[in-house]
Amino acid sequence: xxxxxxxxxxxALIFAGFCLSCEKKxxxxxxxxxxxxxxxxxxxxHKVRYTIKWLHQAQFAGAYMAKEMGFFQQYGLDVEIxxxxxxxxxxxALINGKTEFCSMNLITAVERNNPEFPLINLAQISQKxxxxxxxxxxxxxxxxxxxxxxxxxxWRDEAGDHIRYFLNDNKIRAQIIPLDWSVNLFxxxxxxMMNVMSYNEYHRxxxxxxxxxxxxxxxxxxxxxxxxxxxxxxSRAYYIQHPELCKNFTKALIEGWIYxxxxxxxxxxxxxxxxxxxxxxxxYNHQYWMLNRMRxxxxxxxxxxxxxxxxxxxLAEEILKRNGKLAYPVEYKEFFxx
Amino acid sequence: MKTETKPRTIAFQIxxxxxxxxxxxxIISILTTGxxxxxxxxxxARESFGNITKINVQTIDQTLSKMVILGRxxxxxxxxxxxxxDLNLHIRQLLTDNxxxxxxxxxxxxxxxxxxxxxxxxxxxxxxxxxxxDDFSYKDWFLLPKLTEKPYWSDPWFDSDGTGTIVCSYxxxxxxxxxxxxxxxxxxxxENLRQIVSSVRVKKTGYAFLISNNxxxxxxxQDSLAMNYTIFDLAEQLNSPKIRSIGKSxxxxxxxxxxxxxIGIPANVWMFYQPVPTNSWSLATVxxxxxxxxxxxxxxxxxxxWVLLAFLIIAIAIWYRTRTIxxxxxxxxxxxxxxQSGVPATATLPDSDTYEIQVLNTNFYRLKxxxxxxxxxxxxxxxxxxxxxxxxxxxxxxxxxxxxxxxxSFTLPPNISAYGILEPAGLVGxxxxxxxxxxxxxxxxxxxxxxxxxxAAALTMTMVSTLLRTYAPQLKQPEKILTYMNxxxxxxxxxxxxxxxxxxxxxxxxxxxxxxxxxxxPLFLLxxxxxxxxxxxxxxxxxxxxxxxxxxxxxxxxxxxxxIVLCTDGITEAVNQExxxxxxxxxxxxxxxxxxxxxxxxxxxxxxxxxxxxxPERQTDDITILVVKYMNVS
Numbered sequence: 017x018x019x020x021x022x023x024x025x026x027x028a029l030i031f032a033g034f035c036l037s038c039e040k041k042x043x044x045x046x047x048x049x050x051x052x053x054x055x056x057x058x059x060x061x062h063k064v065r066y067t068i069k070w071l072h073q074a075q076f077a078g079a080y081m082a083k084e085m086g087f088f089q090q091y092g093l094d095v096e097i098x099x100x101x102x103x104x105x106x107x108x109a110l111i112n113g114k115t116e117f118c119s120m121n122l123i124t125a126v127e128r129n130n131p132e133f134p135l136i137n138l139a140q141i142s143q144k145x146x147x148x149x150x151x152x153x154x155x156x157x158x159x160x161x162x163x164x165x166x167x168x169x170x171w172r173d174e175a176g177d178h179i180r181y182f183l184n185d186n187k188i189r190a191q192i193i194p195l196d197w198s199v200n201l202f203x204x205x206x207x208x209m210m211n212v213m214s215y216n217e218y219h220r221x222x223x224x225x226x227x228x229x230x231x232x233x234x235x236x237x238x239x240x241x242x243x244x245x246x247x248x249x250x251s252r253a254y255y256i257q258h259p260e261l262c263k264n265f266t267k268a269l270i271e272g273w274i275y276x277x278x279x280x281x282x283x284x285x286x287x288x289x290x291x292x293x294x295x296x297x298x299x300y301n302h303q304y305w306m307l308n309r310m311r312x313x314x315x316x317x318x319x320x321x322x323x324x325x326x327x328x329x330x331l332a333e334e335i336l337k338r339n340g341k342l343a344y345p346v347e348y349k350e351f352f353x354x
Numbered sequence: 355m356k357t358e359t360k361p362r363t364i365a366f367q368i369x370x371x372x373x374x375x376x377x378x379x380x381i382i383s384i385l386t387t388g389x390x391x392x393x394x395x396x397x398x399a400r401e402s403f404g405n406i407t408k409i410n411v412q413t414i415d416q417t418l419s420k421m422v423i424l425g426r427x428x429x430x431x432x433x434x435x436x437x438x439x440d441l442n443l444h445i446r447q448l449l450t451d452n453x454x455x456x457x458x459x460x461x462x463x464x465x466x467x468x469x470x471x472x473x474x475x476x477x478x479x480x481x482x483x484x485x486x487x488d489d490f491s492y493k494d495w496f497l498l499p500k501l502t503e504k505p506y507w508s509d510p511w512f513d514s515d516g517t518g519t520i521v522c523s524y525x526x527x528x529x530x531x532x533x534x535x536x537x538x539x540x541x542x543x544x545e546n547l548r549q550i551v552s553s554v555r556v557k558k559t560g561y562a563f564l565i566s567n568n569x570x571x572x573x574x575x576q577d578s579l580a581m582n583y584t585i586f587d588l589a590e591q592l593n594s595p596k597i598r599s600i601g602k603s604x605x606x607x608x609x610x611x612x613x614x615x616x617i618g619i620p621a622n623v624w625m626f627y628q629p630v631p632t633n634s635w636s637l638a639t640v641x642x643x644x645x646x647x648x649x650x651x652x653x654x655x656x657x658x659x660w661v662l663l664a665f666l667i668i669a670i671a672i673w674y675r676t677r678t679i680x681x682x683x684x685x686x687x688x689x690x691x692x693x694q695s696g697v698p699a700t701a702t703l704p705d706s707d708t709y710e711i712q713v714l715n716t717n718f719y720r721l722k723x724x725x726x727x728x729x730x731x732x733x734x735x736x737x738x739x740x741x742x743x744x745x746x747x748x749x750x751x752x753x754x755x756x757x758x759x760x761x762x763s764f765t766l767p768p769n770i771s772a773y774g775i776l777e778p779a780g781l782v783g784x785x786x787x788x789x790x791x792x793x794x795x796x797x798x799x800x801x802x803x804x805x806x807x808x809x810a811a812a813l814t815m816t817m818v819s820t821l822l823r824t825y826a827p828q829l830k831q832p833e834k835i836l837t838y839m840n841x842x843x844x845x846x847x848x849x850x851x852x853x854x855x856x857x858x859x860x861x862x863x864x865x866x867x868x869x870x871x872x873x874x875x876p877l878f879l880l881x882x883x884x885x886x887x888x889x890x891x892x893x894x895x896x897x898x899x900x901x902x903x904x905x906x907x908x909x910x911x912x913x914x915x916x917x918i919v920l921c922t923d924g925i926t927e928a929v930n931q932e933x934x935x936x937x938x939x940x941x942x943x944x945x946x947x948x949x950x951x952x953x954x955x956x957x958x959x960x961x962x963x964x965x966x967x968x969x970p971e972r973q974t975d976d977i978t979i980l981v982v983k984y985m986n987v988s
Contacts, residue, residue: 102489167501172492193501196492200509203568206501223586224568225598225605295512299583301591 061094062261066269067106067115069246070175071099071197072290074306075215076119078141080286081279082272091264099294102173102196106249110135116254117265121245122324123181123332124174129351130344134252137352138266140324141273142246143316146309147178149234150202150218151209157232160239163188169195169202169210179211181339182241199224215309219302243335244328246313255353270322277311280304324352365676369669376668380661384654391650399646400611403556403626407639410554410562411630414547417454418507418632421524421540424448424455425505429526429538432460445473446480456543457516462528462536463491463500472516485515499527500534507633509566510544510581520544520581522572524633548573548580551637557648560641565627567634569601600625604636613643679708686718746781746809753782753812756819758789760954765790767862769987770797773953774980775961777924783976784811785922786819790826795862798826799982801874801920802855805896807976814851818843818897822857832857832870833905836897840872840905843898852898856920860912865986867918870907872897875926876938878945880956882915886945888938914986917951924975925960928968936967953981 068076079097082088088095098115100106106118107128120128122140129135149168151157157166168183170176172194183190193207199220202210212218214235222228236243248269255262276283284303291298314321326348336342362370431444445458461470470485490496498506508523521541528536547564551573554562564573569584579588585604589597600612607629614623624646627638644651758765760773766789774787784804792798802818804811821839829835835857843853856877858869869877871889873896879887894905912918921941928936944963948956957979964977 193497194492195497196489198494200494200568201498201501204498204502204506206498223584223590224570225584225586225602297582299587299591301583301587305590 060092061089062092062258063094063096064117064261064265065096065098065115066265067098067100067104067109067118069100069106069119069121071101071296072097072287072294073216073296074284074287074303074310075213075246077276077283077287077307077310078269078273080272080290081276081283082268084286085272085275087268087271087275088265091268093261093265093268095265095268097290102175105174107174110249110251117248117250117262119246120249121174121178121243122247122328123178123243123245123335125247125249126329126332126346126351127174127177127336127341127343129346135249135351136252136255136262137324138248138250138255138262139270139322140244140247140328140352141322142244142313143320143323143325144244144313145235145237145242146214146245146313147182147236147241147243148212148214148218149179149209149236150212150221151232152202152205152226153230153232155208155232157208160186160188160234163190163209165189165191166208167191167193167206169193169207171195171197171211176211177341178236178241178243178335181335181341182236182239184339185241185335186239215306215313219305219309223302241335242328243332244325247324252350266322273314273321276307277314280307283307324348363676364680365673368672368676372668372672373665376661376665380658384657387657388650388654391653392647395647395650399624399641400626403611403624403639403641404628406554406556407562407626407628407637410550410639411628411637413550414564414635414637415630415632417542417546418524418630420452421455421542422505422632424452425524425526425538425540428458428540429528432528432538442473442480442482446475449473449475449480454542454546455540456519456521457513457541459516459523459539459541460528460536461485461490461496461539463496464535470515472513474516483515490515495523495525495539496537499525499537503527503529503534507567507635509568509570510572513541516541517543522547522633544572554639556639557641557645560639560645562637562639565604565636565638567605567607567636569605572635600627603627604629604638607634607636679711682711682715743781749809749812750778750782753778753816756816757787767791767797769862769985770860770982771953771985772799772980772982773957775957775978777961777977778812779924779974779976780807782809782812783807783978784815785924785976785978786815787920787978787980788819788822789980789982790823792827792830792859796830797860797862797982798822798832798857799860799918799920799980800832800855800857801922801978801980802853803874803922803924803976803978804853805851807974810849810851814843814847814853817846818853818855830859831907832859832868833893833907836870836872836894836905837903840894840897840900840903844901847898850898852896854896854922858918860982860984865912865914865984866909867912867984868907868909870894870905872903872905875921875923878919878942879910879912880917880919880945880948880951881913884946884948886942888942890938912984914984916984917953917956918982918984919945919956919960920980920982921960922976922978924977925964925979927975928964928977929972930967931969936964940967953983956981 066079068079076097083095083097098104098109100109100118106115106120107124109115110118111133117138119141125135125137157163163183168190170179170192176194180192183192193201195201195210199210199217201207202221203224212221221231248266250262284300284307287303288298288300317323329346329348329351333342333345428445428448431441449455449458457472457474459470459472470490472483472485474481474483495506495508495511504527506525508525510520510522513519513521522544524540526538527534528538551562551564552575556562561575563571563575565585566572569586570581571579571583571585572581574580585601586598589595589601596614603610604627609628611624611626614625615621622643623640624643625638625640627636629636757774757776758772763771766772772789776783776785776787778785784807786802787800789797789799800822802815804814804818818839821842822835825838826835829838836855854872854874856869856871856874858867860867870893871877871891872894873892876888876890879889889908891908893907894903897903926936926938926941940963941960944960945956948959960979961977
């Protein structure tokens with residue numbers, strides 16, 4: 017209850033920030049307050065696309081509930097939620113004009129950001145690192161250095177970039193096995209360790225019969241890699257063209273998250289429906305578990321929900337710089353519009 | 355407070371007793387038999403579930419083991435570097451001859467060449483589909499055998515490059531110069547396996563489901579579970595550590611027969627699981643409790659029915675039989691109730707073949723005759739008793755006539771007044787008081803107590819009274835009279851009944867009183883001024899004991915108004931409820947409290963005091979009081 021109230025206050029502060037921003041940068045004709053928009057739902061809805069980072073799951077529950085509960089509609093938006101993943105990487109979709117909004121890891125966004133196609137972080141949804149490396153104790157791995165010469169499963173493409181940087185920063189010379197999404201290589205001992213999200217794959221490993229005490233876990237946060245991940249992005253170009261729309265999208269998305277976290281049963285039903293409609297393996301238990309972990313990630317700083325901490329941005333830039341991947345340093349004020 | 359128990363009939367008592375006994379026996383029986391049967395049925399269910407599971411595991415395993423054999427053959431063919439055309443022909447023949455295998459894939463991924471061809475039959479057409487997606491090298495079916503260098507059975511997956519269906523694959527690593535460069539994959543339709551599983555029927559509504567070696571439910575009658583849940587997801591969702599434990603047993607390729615409680619609908623089920631040898635999946639068969647033990651429940655229902663029926667039959671039989679036995683008794687009771695005398699001459703027991711009733715019949719006749727004789731005898735005795743009572747009553751009247759009549763005070767000398775009370779304990783008594791004028795100058799008074807009671811004592815008293823009246827005028831001195839009476843009693847008293855007696859003679863002129871006490875209670879002299887003098891000395895033993903009695907006497911001077919108070923031991927030895935005697939002290943106290951005493955009032959006061967003191971139930975002795983008052987008329 018307390019966290020919900022704090023969350024609401026946080027959201028109200030964010031909204032206030034957006035409103036102030038609107039007044040500064042938009043003409044009086046264009047400015048329509050959210051209250052006015054919400055009280056009189058517009059008859060004409062603006063169609064936009066939102067490409068999520070991965071396949072449909074509770075990790076993106078806020079978007080489903082914003083659509084389900086009509087929050088997007090109340091802000092004049094008709095949002096199509098599109099699956100991302102390796103077949104449809106969000107950044108690629110954004111740059112190719114296949115989506116107006118997308119979710120990405122902060123480090124991916126900073127790495128992809130460039131003067132030709134600058135990005136805007138509309139809301140930093142996740143306030144906490146969720147990347148872990150997990151292995152079986154039977155492998156004898158006890159510390160990071162034990163990974164040298166071992167087979168470490170890392171997601172291919174951008175999803176696993178930060179793990180590769182992490183291993184590199186820690187001078188681990190492991191045999192990196194690019195993975196898709198399966199945990200079967202880990203379960204069948206084809207690899208010694210794999211990267212997992214604390215809210216997803218870790219639970220899938222437990223739900224394959226493993227016990228937490230049988231596992232060795234390296235939380236990247238404990239090694240200076242407290243990288244926040246899921247954020248909502250658009251291109252600067254789109255934002256300049258549709259600043260009000262972008263702010264409304266963000267407000268509706270965060271309202272959707274508030275609703276999702278306060279109505280977990282209803283939300284999980286909606287998530288599972290999305291998954292089944294897209295022929296994805298879906299079970300209530302796992303999605304409920306994931307939604308609860310999302311609560312922890314989103315409410316890590318309850319009074320700053322959706323807020324991008326400059327220090328988090330600095331950490332991402334520093335990691336990229338160390339690994340020679342920071343082509344264009346990011347200006348915080350231009351990257352995250354408060 | 356003791357409550358009165360309502361009488362119950364014999365039939366009711368026997369039936370209720372039998373009911374309690376039967377219920378107890380039934381409970382013991384149902385517990386022991388039920389437990390035994392439960393154990394037997396559980397054992398049968400284990401066998402039955404095991405057989406069903408084994409048969410279906412074999413069916414699934416036939417398909418899978420066939421894939422292994424065919425896969426190895428094909429692997430050898432590829433290793434032999436056969437011409438591509440020959441290889442294609444061989445694969446086509448393989449797919450034609452083995453419809454269980456829906457597609458074959460040969461994939462290579464290395465720096466020099468990466469390709470993947472999927473071979474399948476579409477109707478009569480043999481198709482070779484190159485992989486259109488470039489990510490096969492990240493899929494489990496490729497990556498796992500490549501990394502482990504061992505064959506691998508995949509979880510079901512959607513093969514978009516091949517049949518476009520969900521398949522289960524057997525992948526074999528292909529070695530080139532000792533390195534795994536490619537993978538040979540044989541696919542079977544998951545639908546085939548699902549049909550095998552869905553065709554399994556256990557009991558009435560029981561079913562089977564298939565679990566992969568990582569706990570994923572890959573085939574289940576409930577579509578929402580298949581490919582979506584692991585058994586550990588179910589355990590977590592149902593918060594059931596037991597299911598999680600079973601899940602671990604399953605992924606560890608063990609076999610068992612287990613019972614699960616409160617896991618949803620149906621709440622309680624039995625489950626048998628067994629691994630499929632070839633790919634380490636497991637097949638589990640499940641059926642609800644109520645169906646596994648349906649025969650036991652039916653047996654129990656029949657058993658309960660039989661017990662109730664048996665009880666009903668026994669109850670009716672007992673009721674009927676006890677009614678037959680009771681009928682003679684009921685008739686007897688009715689005839690006795692109708693009879694006013696309680697022993698009816700007509701009261702008879704009907705003939706019965708019951709031993710107890712026959713014995714009762716015989717004894718009843720004997721009792722009836724005895725009662726009849728007793729009643730006749732009682733009538734005779736009663737008549738005799740009535741006659742005796744008449745005679746005793748007459749004797750009592752005679753005895754009472756022997757003592758002076760208090761109402762005839764005119765017979766007394768002018769300076770004497772007297773009052774006597776005699777209350778026999780029975781109809782006749784052994785006490786006596788008497789007073790009369792011996793001559794013109796002398797007045798005699800006396801009181802006596804014959805030992806014993808009843809008629810014999812009364813006759814002795816009559817004798818004493820007669821002797822006193824006869825010889826007193828001649829002898830005139832108390833001690834002589836007593837001595838004479840003693841002699842007479844010794845000679846004419848065969849029963850040796852002794853008599854205590856106090857006899858006194860007042861000289862009417864001088865007022866002297868000479869008295870002699872033969873073993874009697876003391877004489878009290880009550881003066882007009884209230885002074886009480888007790889003369890307790892006896893002058894001889896009681897009369898009728900010693901042949902030679904030397905009685906003496908004592909002379910006192912009476913003053914005008916003096917009262918001589920005499921009583922028998924019926925006064926002094928009266929006993930109250932606390933076993934205390936009335937005694938001479940209480941007698942003196944009564945006398946002290948008298949105001950303006952007169953013989954009648956004095957005697958009545960003594961009598962009242964004794965009666966209020968004594969326990970009437972224990973008043974067994976005659977009560978006699980005599981008060982004589984002397985007045986100096988000169």
